[in-house]
Amino acid sequence: MSPIILIVFGAAFLVVVLVLWASTAESSKQTRAAVTRLESLVTAAPTIQDDTLDLRKQEVLSSIPWLDRILVQMDVFPRLRLLLYQADLNWTVGALLLSSIAIAVVVGYAIYLRAGVIVLATGLGLLAGSGPLIYVLRKRSVRFTNFERLLPEALDLMVGAMRAGHSLTSTIGMVGKEMGQPIAKEFRKCFDEQQFGIETRTAMLNLVARVPIQPVRIIATAVLIQKDSGGNLAEVLEKAAYVIRERFQLRRQISVHTAQGRLTGWILAILPIGLGFLLYLINPKHFSILWQRPTGLKMLYGGSVMTIIGTLIIRKIVNIRV
DSSP: OHHHHHHHHHHHHHHHHHHHHHHHHHHHHHHHHHHHHHHHHHHHOHHHHHTOOOOSOOOOSOSSHHHHHHHHHHOOOHHHHHHHHHTTOOOOHHHHHHHHHHHHHHHHHHHHHHHOOHHHHHHHHHHHHTHHHHHHHHHHHHHHHHHHHHHHHHHHHHHHHHHTTOOHHHHHHHHHHHSOTTHHHHHHHHHHHHHTTOOHHHHHHHHHHHSOOHHHHHHHHHHHHHHHHOOOHHHHHHHHHHHHHHHHHHHHHHHHHTHHHHHHHHHHHHHHHHHHHHHHHHOHHHHTHHHHSHHHHHHHHHHHHHHHHHHHHHHHHHOOOO
16 A cells, blocks of 8 residues: 555656746746846947946945945944044044054053963053044044134134125135135035035034034024024124134133143053053063062052043043033
């Protein structure tokens, strides 16, 4: 009985296979025919595809092609890209990341070879790797300070142009041509956006996003309120220029009065590191006890934590917001 069952099942299996093969062959013929028709259409009109231009702005995150593709796919670096733009640096996100990683690895590995403590090497390596980012933030801060310094003069120019009969858009373009950097670049970009059809509200919000400082927010708010409710914009900008100029002078006075506290914070932060490095150069064997014994490691970690806390406290005290 079992051979008959096997024969029946084998015949049924063979029939199913033949049916599937026939349907697959038929669909393959149809697929090949469709592909042939599409290829003929593409070949018949090659100029349409060749003449198609991509007008979208292509942003390069790294000069290395494979790294650029990875960063574009991840799409988690808009903040770094914005920081590089605000610092006015011609770096790419990939260059910033690779330099930070390379510095962290080299410094951490060198310290590990010397001290043999993985925690200490990792901490100092990460601290050294943050150097490029700290440089970018410093350049960004200096650029914003220069922008705020030139802003009252730019507003005076806009006020004079408006009282002479110019529109808001033309006065913004005038600032982009007449003023110095970095304010000319940002106002020129705001003017170009309005010339390309972007609304004034969107252009001003983009300016605030590129230069996120309080005076620019004041100007954008004044322009948007005047656009919605009306009023004398020249008078509003004149008062805004006065407030921004007085605010900048007040910040300078505060910076002078808090110079001693800021210098104290820098000394307390740098002195232990510099002194430890000099002591290590003078007597490496004696100073190596800090990371060769458990008690020394505890003292080293405790001193580092207290130094960081003290620096943050001093920074909080001298950082007076105006």
